[in-house]
Amino acid sequence: MMTLLRTVRPNNRQRSARMRLAATLLFAASVGCVVSLEDHQIPDMVVYSSVGTAPAVISAYTRETGRRASLVTMSTGALLARISAEAHHPRWDVVWFEGDDGAVAMDRAGLFARGTVPDLDWTPLGRTLLPADRSYEPTGFTLAGVFLERADKAHTVQNWTQAFNTKRIGMADPALSGPAYQLLAGMLSINGGWPAGQSALLRMAANGMLVAPSNAAVLTSLLTGRIDSAITQSSAGIALSRTDKRFLVALPDPAFILPGVASVAADQPASRRHTASDFLRFIMRPDIQILRMHDTDADRLFWPVTNSPAQPDLPDPDGMTLMHLSPLIWGGRQAEVIDWFQRMIVR
Amino acid sequence: MTHASRLLSHIPNLLTSMARLLFAALIMVCFVYPLVRFLALPLIPSLAPLPPLDTALRHGLSPIAMWNTVRLSIEAGFLVVPPGLLIGFLLERRRWLGRGFLSVTLWAVFLMPSYLLTSGWQILVAMPVLADSHISRLFYGEAGIVFLLTIKGLAFSAMSARTGWHVLGEDLEAASRMHVRTAWRRWWLIARLLFPIVGSMMMVQMVAASQDFGVAATLGAQVHLPLVSYVIYQNLSTIPVDFSRAALLSLFLVCLALLALGAQAMLGRSQAATIGGRQHRPVALSCRPVMLALAWLLTGSVFLAGVGAPQVALAVEGMSGPAVHGSLVDAGSWRAISLSLRYGFVSAVAAVLLAAIILGGRMRSGKGGAVLARLLLWLTSANMAVPGVILGASYLIAFNGGMLALYGTPMLLLLAYTASHLPVALRFLDAPFASLHRGLGEAARVHGLSLSERLEGIYLPLLIRPLSWAWAMVFITVFFELPLSEILYPAGTPPLAVRLLSLGISQHYEAQARVALVGMVTCLAVTCLGLVLVPFLAGPTDGTDTTFKADKANGR
Numbered sequence: 018m019m020t021l022l023r024t025v026r027p028n029n030r031q032r033s034a035r036m037r038l039a040a041t042l043l044f045a046a047s048v049g050c051v052v053s054l055e056d057h058q059i060p061d062m063v064v065y066s067s068v069g070t071a072p073a074v075i076s077a078y079t080r081e082t083g084r085r086a087s088l089v090t091m092s093t094g095a096l097l098a099r100i101s102a103e104a105h106h107p108r109w110d111v112v113w114f115e116g117d118d119g120a121v122a123m124d125r126a127g128l129f130a131r132g133t134v135p136d137l138d139w140t141p142l143g144r145t146l147l148p149a150d151r152s153y154e155p156t157g158f159t160l161a162g163v164f165l166e167r168a169d170k171a172h173t174v175q176n177w178t179q180a181f182n183t184k185r186i187g188m189a190d191p192a193l194s195g196p197a198y199q200l201l202a203g204m205l206s207i208n209g210g211w212p213a214g215q216s217a218l219l220r221m222a223a224n225g226m227l228v229a230p231s232n233a234a235v236l237t238s239l240l241t242g243r244i245d246s247a248i249t250q251s252s253a254g255i256a257l258s259r260t261d262k263r264f265l266v267a268l269p270d271p272a273f274i275l276p277g278v279a280s281v282a283a284d285q286p287a288s289r290r291h292t293a294s295d296f297l298r299f300i301m302r303p304d305i306q307i308l309r310m311h312d313t314d315a316d317r318l319f320w321p322v323t324n325s326p327a328q329p330d331l332p333d334p335d336g337m338t339l340m341h342l343s344p345l346i347w348g349g350r351q352a353e354v355i356d357w358f359q360r361m362i363v364r
Numbered sequence: 365m366t367h368a369s370r371l372l373s374h375i376p377n378l379l380t381s382m383a384r385l386l387f388a389a390l391i392m393v394c395f396v397y398p399l400v401r402f403l404a405l406p407l408i409p410s411l412a413p414l415p416p417l418d419t420a421l422r423h424g425l426s427p428i429a430m431w432n433t434v435r436l437s438i439e440a441g442f443l444v445v446p447p448g449l450l451i452g453f454l455l456e457r458r459r460w461l462g463r464g465f466l467s468v469t470l471w472a473v474f475l476m477p478s479y480l481l482t483s484g485w486q487i488l489v490a491m492p493v494l495a496d497s498h499i500s501r502l503f504y505g506e507a508g509i510v511f512l513l514t515i516k517g518l519a520f521s522a523m524s525a526r527t528g529w530h531v532l533g534e535d536l537e538a539a540s541r542m543h544v545r546t547a548w549r550r551w552w553l554i555a556r557l558l559f560p561i562v563g564s565m566m567m568v569q570m571v572a573a574s575q576d577f578g579v580a581a582t583l584g585a586q587v588h589l590p591l592v593s594y595v596i597y598q599n600l601s602t603i604p605v606d607f608s609r610a611a612l613l614s615l616f617l618v619c620l621a622l623l624a625l626g627a628q629a630m631l632g633r634s635q636a637a638t639i640g641g642r643q644h645r646p647v648a649l650s651c652r653p654v655m656l657a658l659a660w661l662l663t664g665s666v667f668l669a670g671v672g673a674p675q676v677a678l679a680v681e682g683m684s685g686p687a688v689h690g691s692l693v694d695a696g697s698w699r700a701i702s703l704s705l706r707y708g709f710v711s712a713v714a715a716v717l718l719a720a721i722i723l724g725g726r727m728r729s730g731k732g733g734a735v736l737a738r739l740l741l742w743l744t745s746a747n748m749a750v751p752g753v754i755l756g757a758s759y760l761i762a763f764n765g766g767m768l769a770l771y772g773t774p775m776l777l778l779l780a781y782t783a784s785h786l787p788v789a790l791r792f793l794d795a796p797f798a799s800l801h802r803g804l805g806e807a808a809r810v811h812g813l814s815l816s817e818r819l820e821g822i823y824l825p826l827l828i829r830p831l832s833w834a835w836a837m838v839f840i841t842v843f844f845e846l847p848l849s850e851i852l853y854p855a856g857t858p859p860l861a862v863r864l865l866s867l868g869i870s871q872h873y874e875a876q877a878r879v880a881l882v883g884m885v886t887c888l889a890v891t892c893l894g895l896v897l898v899p900f901l902a903g904p905t906d907g908t909d910t911t912f913k914a915d916k917a918n919g920r
Contacts, residue, residue, distance in 0.1 A: 032820065032821075035901055036824060037820075039898060039901035043898075046709065047709070047710050047713050047714075050706040050709055051710055051774075053706060054706055054707070054710075054774035054778075065855065088856075091855065091856075094602050094603050097603045098600070098601045098602055098603055098605050099601075099855055101413075101414055101603075101605040102600065102601075102760055102771065103413075103764070103771060104413035104414040104764065105414075105765065106413075106764060106765050106769045108772045108855065109855075119603065126415075128414075192598065192602050193602055228588075230585075351603065351604055352604040352606070355603070355604065360428065363588045
């Protein structure tokens, strides 16, 4: 032991220096990593969005106002779960997603600031989509479900009766995909509501319906031939049919409205809420709506809820039978319906 | 000595005690508080950040998921025993060429994330030859999940089996050779003696299988076979969010683990009662041809099933798809890899540092410090029994408001990674620290060496290799960590595991395979760099090791 102690006398400067260098490097690397992980520039506004055209809108907003806006994109289901988990300590200022049932649930939990929606030139339909407490703004709408099928198997699914009885059909899982819940609610609704409509869904399950995690996954299954037809959100379905002629879209009768909604965090300081409210107004400006309609993302295919501008790329909504499911009724049943769907349909 | 100077002389001791208490408080806040708060949620619902958005709880606690979890865990527990026992026997009792290779394979299986193992097999089963075959139908069902859980559990069960074969000892075998004439009776006797260890292997595997998240979140979710660990995650991260339900399901998992570990403890006592006294270490014999063939067959099978086949499948799939703008992976995936590298590096350094402080405290002669260190050791080890998904949920609830609003920040993910991997570092470093003679540091202190001099001159040169290996092990597991990452990652900045899972869920298998491959190569490169660079920089330059060895040889 004495031999060892002799070797560790402080005069062994070379080793000490190397060890200190190693320790310093390790410390510096660790600190550097931690610092680089943290986002030090606090943006003027944080937007959580599942809408595909959000990046273009954010860029336009930053260009015009000079304010630094940060965009976090995720699926609607993940977005709602994330803002529920952040609860009253939000790291977001604005949320923008699809489905007013989710918006009603968040509003009931006290997460949305009320009275932040601007007065605009709403269409009659747009006016019906506005909540009484003005806690969220309808930013347009798509259809929760359209029929998409392979052209070589065309006309097998043209209406809901055929959809409920066909084989090799797919839809997104409402537990993971926000828009899919509105579709499910609509399908139940036209079959007698809840719980009477369960039998139609059970028939689809018995026919081997594929339930995929997202609309994108449903489309992939259709592209790979795993299924012959799908019920998908209109924007995704129409976009695919326009780029790939092997697929055709049929609009259902009735078609379920899926409103895009945007809202402001209730628990942010007043100054940030003010900036966020400005952004809600910005989204709905006619020139910004035109910008959204000319984006490359499938979500450009939305119907506006203000009188100007008009959507040139989609059929006139007046020619369709549209059905808006009450978010107050169906939003309140969401857990029960999804739970049943998971147990009896997904299995 | 005046009263004032006597008081001043107490200040260093006081500061040391305060530092110890502060350290203990930090550990309590990081480990105990989140778990207690989360598991108390069903009793005190107001502890949740948000009440359930509607009446989800009245629809029950996913009895299907609970039954699936129990059934599949038992099946995996039974299935792991035969290969586990055989591997243990081959590693402990037989001398053959492939022993090292088998050990390395088991380590590779242990470190391979279960979701990557699943992805590899999914790619294999999707091959045209197998796509519509019986194998594919079996794989996309209960059999596939149990198969993957069994493969993942092989490393741990082989370790337990090895201990069992070691404990049996040479004496018992010699006695059985002398007193029991027929071979089958001798084997029956050994089987009975091994029964407690078999039970223990099953229990450990059952706990591991019930807590696995990677297989549950990939194959389990895909074939719609819900397992509790994934349902907990769903309650936290999909709509509708229900914290109380997640907490109740977590309690179910914890109770299941406690039951299994209680049974294991009872079996352990039974084993101690059966095999008492001092045993001679058994001699490893050379293999007969049949045994040798069996050994190589088993080694090859484990390698193929756990490492080779899934890795090759990932590599082939990764190379077959088109590159993204001339790059192997897209910008988002590069960012995810870079994030995981940084998370892994810092968490591994922090976990190893904390483990060294705790184990160093145990070496101290002072009674208070040693007791505190043992308590911390016990607390952090208990954390090992808690699956990542529950720890993630606990952190989400505990650090989501008031003074500790860390949810959604990288800091919380770092904290969670460190807390969850500290027990691994502690277990890994336990033996190297225990082998250090306490007198070494004491003697140096008596000879006037300061703490930094003792660290530089004695502890670090002797411990730098185990510390580096512990760092590497924690780094690799954090780099691919899934459940904590999935629940706690800051919005918009997913780490590698989350990115890989989302690519898999959206059925972008080629991109997923490419990102996994690039991730693995990057991880391996950084690990090798760390393992070479740190001992090189911090290692001895004047033969301290040699001197120390000479001292030991001289019995000094």
